[in-house]
Amino acid sequence: MATTAEQLPAWRRPWIGGDGARGIGALMVFMAHIAFAEGTYAGLQWTGLPGRDAVSIFGGEVGLHAAFSPARLVNLFFAFSAYLLARPFIAWALDRNRQPGTRNFYIRRVLRIVPGYWALCVLVVLWLVVLKGGSFDLGHSLKTLLLVDGGWNKSASGSFSWMAPLAVTWTVRVEALGYLVLPLLGWLWFLIGRRWGMRGLAVSLAGLAVLTFFLRFHFLASFPLPLLDGPAVMQWLFLPGLAVALIEAHDPLQRRIAGWRRGPTLLMALIGFLLLIGSEPASQAVIQHHVSANGPLPTDDIPRAFGILVDATRAGTWLALPMQVAGAALLLLGLLGVEWQGGRPPLRLDGKVARWVGLRSYSFYLVHFPVLGLLLPHVAPDEKGWLGYVALGAVALPVSLLAAALMYRFVEVPGMELAKRLTARRPGPLGADPAAAAALDAHRPPPPPDAGEDDRAAAAAAATPAPVAPEGSVTHTSVAPGVAPPLVPVAADAPDEVRSLRQRMRFFEGGDPLRGWMLLAVIVWHTAGWAVSVRHPAPEPDFGQYGTTIGAALQATQISVWVFFALSAYLLSRPFVAAAFGQARGFPDPGRYVRHRIGRVVPAMWAVMVIALVMYGTLGSSTGDIVAMFGFSQVWQPAAVNGAVGHAWSMDVEAVFYVALPLVGWLCWSAMRRWKGIGGWLAVALLLVVAVVATVLCSTWLPAETPPMHSPIGALVAFLPGVAFAVLEIRLGTRIARWRHTPAIGVATTLLGLLVAYKLSSWTRLGSAEAIFYNAASAGLIVGGVVLWQLSGRRTWAILRWRPVVWLGERSYSIFMIHGIAIFELRSLGVDASSLWGHFLLYFAGGAAFAIVLGVILHHLVERPLTRLSRGERPIWGGAPSTVRSPFGDPSPTREAPVPPARERALPADA
Structure with a gap:
C-alpha cells in the first residue's frame, strides 16, 4: 500500500x-x-x-x-x-x-x-x-x-x-x-x-x-x-x-x-x-x-x-x-x-x-x-x-x-x-545498456540490474514506439536499440532491394569521423599559417618554409572546409532527391527544415560571436558591421569586429545553401512530377544553371577585402558534388551496391581527392575563384569514396572508426566555431621555440587542446540542447538526443544532426 x-x-x-x-x-x-x-x-x-x-x-x-x-x-x-x-x-x-x-x-x-x-x-x-x-x-x-x-x-x-x-x-x-x-x-x-x-x-x-x-x-x-x-x-x-x-x-x-x-x-x-x-x-x-x-x-x-x-x-x-x-x-x-x-x-x-x-x-x-x-x-x-x-x-x-x-x-x-x-546515475540514451537507454527515452522505468537477457530485450522492445507513417508524411520509425531506422522516408510501394539499401545507408558511418579529421585539419591549417607568418612575415603565409613536400601537405589541409560543404550537401539533399525520384512520401516539410537548420546552426554561432564581442569589443566597428556578423553576411561587410571569427565566412556560404536547397529541390520535384519524360533532364539543367550563375556572380557584390573563394554565391558550386552522390545513391544505389568493383572504386576515389588537394597549391592560387572548382572536386571525391564504400555493404575503414576522432566529429561544429578565439588567445605559444617546426607543433598542440575544451563546453551548453529543442525534444543541457532526426524529422545519417562545415580562413596577423 x-x-x-x-x-x-x-x-x-x-x-x-x-x-x-x-x-x-x-x-x-x-x-x-x-x-x-x-x-x-x-x-x-x-x-x-x-x-x-x-x-x-x-x-x-x-x-x-x-x-x-x-x-x-x-x-x-x-x-x-x-x-x-x-x-x-x-x-x-x-x-x-x-x-x-x-x-x-x-x-x-x-x-x-x-x-x-x-x-x-x-x-x-x-x-x-x-x-x-x-x-x-x-x-x-x-x-x-x-x-x-x-x-x-x-x-x-x-x-x-x-x-x-x-x-x-x-x-x-x-x-x-x-x-x-x-x-x-x-x-x-x-x-x-x-x-x-x-x-x-x-x-x-x-x-x-x-x-x-x-x-x-x-x-x-x-x-x-x-x-x-x-x-x-x-x-x-x-x-x-x-x-x-x-x-x-x-x-x-x-x-x-x-x-x-x-x-x-x-x-x-x-x-x-x-x-x-x-x-x-x-x-x-x-x-x-x-x-x-x-x-x-x-x-x-x-x-x-x-x-x-x-x-x-x-x-x-x-x-x-x-x-x-x-x-x-x-x-x-x-x-x-x-x-x-x-x-x-x-x-x-x-x-x-x-x-x-x-x-x-x-x-x-x-x-x-x-x-x-x-x-x-x-x-x-x-x-x-x-x-x-x-x-x-x-x-x-x-x-x-x-x-x-x-x-x-x-x-x-x-x-x-x-x-x-x-546525480541520479541513470543511463543516458547512448549509454552502455541499450534496454535501459530505450526505456529512459520512452519515459518508462528501466529494467532492474539483475534482469536476464530476455527481460532486458523485452524491456527494450516495450520502450520502442511502433512505426507511424501516415500517408503523405515522413517516416518516424524506431526499431530495436542499436538499429537506426532508414534515413530517407521510403515510399510504400518501394521494392525490397530499395528498402534494404535504405537500411544499409540509414547511418553514414563516415560522417562523424570525416568531421573529426577535417576539424584537426582546420586547426593545422590555421596554426601552421600563423606560425610561419610570425617568423616569416609576408602578405600570404609562405608554407614553403616547412619544405616543399610538407608545405604542400600542410596547404592541402585547407580542403577541410570543402569536405564539410560536400558532407552537408550529401546529407541534407537526400530527402529532396528521394522525393524527386518518387522514393519518398511527398516533399519534405520546409517548415521543419527551417526550424531544424536554425536550431542546429544559429545558437552556437551566435554564442561564439557574443563571446568575441565581450572579449574584444567592437574594435571601432559600426552597428551595421555587428548586425552583418550575426546575420550571415560578414563576407559582404568585413570589419575588425569579426576578425576573431573570420572563419565564420563559411557559415555565410552555408546559409545561402540552406536557402537554395529547398527552393531548387522543389523546382526539381515539381518538374519531375509534371513532365515524366523530360523532368529528369530539366532537373539536371536546373542544377547546371545554378552552377553557371554561381560562377558568373562569384565576385559580384564582394568587397575587395573578401577573396572570391569565400563568395557565398560562387561557393554554391562546392555543394554540387555532394548532391551528385546523393543522386547516385538514390537513383543507382542498388546497381552500385551489386557491382563488385565498387569497393575498389571507392578507395580510388578518395585517394584521388586527397591527391588533388595535395597538388592544388601548385595548380592555382588559393583564394581565387578558380580554386573553388578544384576544392569542390577534391572534397566531393573524398566524401564520395566513403559513400561508395558503404554502399558496397562493407564497414567503413579503420581510420574512420577511431573513437577519439568520432568523438571529435560529434562535437566538431562547436569546436570549430570557438577555435578561432582559442588559437588567437594562445598566439604567443611557441614563439620562443628555436625552430619553425617547434613553434608550429607547440602552437598546434596547445591551440587544439584549448579549442577542444572550450568547444565541448559550448557543445553541451548550447549546441546540443538547442538542437534538441528545435526538434521538439526536451533541451536537457549536456544530454544526448534520444533519437536524432534529420532536418525533415527522419533519423539523422549520423549520431548528431549534420554539422555545418568547418572553415579554413587563417586569422589575420592583426586580428
Missing part, C-alpha cells in the same frame, strides 16, 4: 505552500525595489534617469525605508533554503536517514543557481558593453562570474558599469557560501547528534547564532578576507530556516504545534511578517536618531564622520537583526504549522498563480532589477511624483515576468534536468 504524505514524518513531507510563498515574496521584493532602483542606479553614475527625489516623495528616510520594507522578505528566501536543505542533514545526524551525498548536493546546488546567474551576466554584458560601449574589466568580470568579487555589493559599485544591474545579486553570493558550508555543518551535526542528540543540535545552533552575529557586528564595515567580504557577515540569514528545521525534527514540539488551532498559528505568522518588514523603518529610525544626537556630520573630518555612521549603523543593526531573525522564523513556522495541522496554506499559496510565480521566482528576482534599470529612462520620465513609480511598476512587472518565464524555461529547467541526470 502506498504511503501518503500525511503518513510520512514531518521532516519528509513536501511543503505544499513553498512555491507560492516564494512567489509572493518575490513580488513584494519587486514592489520595494521600484522606489529604490533609481537611487541605486543614480549612485552608480547612470545618466538619463528621471531624477525623482524618493526621500521627499516618501516623507524622509524613515518613510522611504518603510516603502522599502517589503524587500526584507528576501530574508525568507534564505530561510526557505536553509529549512529545505538542512532537513536531510538533521535526519542523518539523528540517525533517521542515510548520509546525504555531498557530491550530489554540490552538483544540484551549482546547477540550480549558476546557469541563471551566468545567463543574466551575459545579457547585461550584451546590453551595457556591446550595445552601450561600457567599460569591461576582465579581472573583475571573472570574479563576478565566479561569485567571488569582494566587497559588500561591490559587484554593483565602482567604475565597472556593466555590473550595476547586478546590485541585488549579493544574495546569490550569500547563498553560494551557505551551500558551501552546509555539508560541513552537517558533518558537525552528525558528530554532535550521535552523542548528544537533539539537545546537542540545539546548543550547536545557538553557538552558530553567536558566531554569525559576531561576524555581522564585528566586521560591519569590512571583512578581513576579501573573497568572503559580504557573504561571510550575512550567514545569519540562514538561522531562521535552520531553527525551524530543528523544531520540525523534534517530534514532541512539532506535534504540539500541529495540535494548535489554525487561528493562533496564523497569528504567529502575522507577527513574524510584521517583525520582518518593521525591522527596516525601525532600524532606520534608530540610525537617524543616533546621527542627529551627534549633530551635523563634520565635512572636514572624514574619518570621524565615517565613524559616526558606522556606530549609527551598528546601533540600527542591533535592533534589526533580532527582529529579522525572529520574524523570519515565526513567519516560516506559521506557514508550515498550518500544513502540519492538515489545513490548506493561507493566502492561496497553493494556487496556480502563486505557484507559477514561485517556480520562476529565482529568475524573476535576477531579471527584475536590470529590467527596472532598462525602463527607468523611458517610462514616465517627466512624472516626478509617486505616479512615476506606479507607471514604472506597471510596465516593469509584465516585462520581468516574461523575461523570468523565458529564463526559467530555457536556462533554469535544463540546468535542473542536467543535475538530476548527473
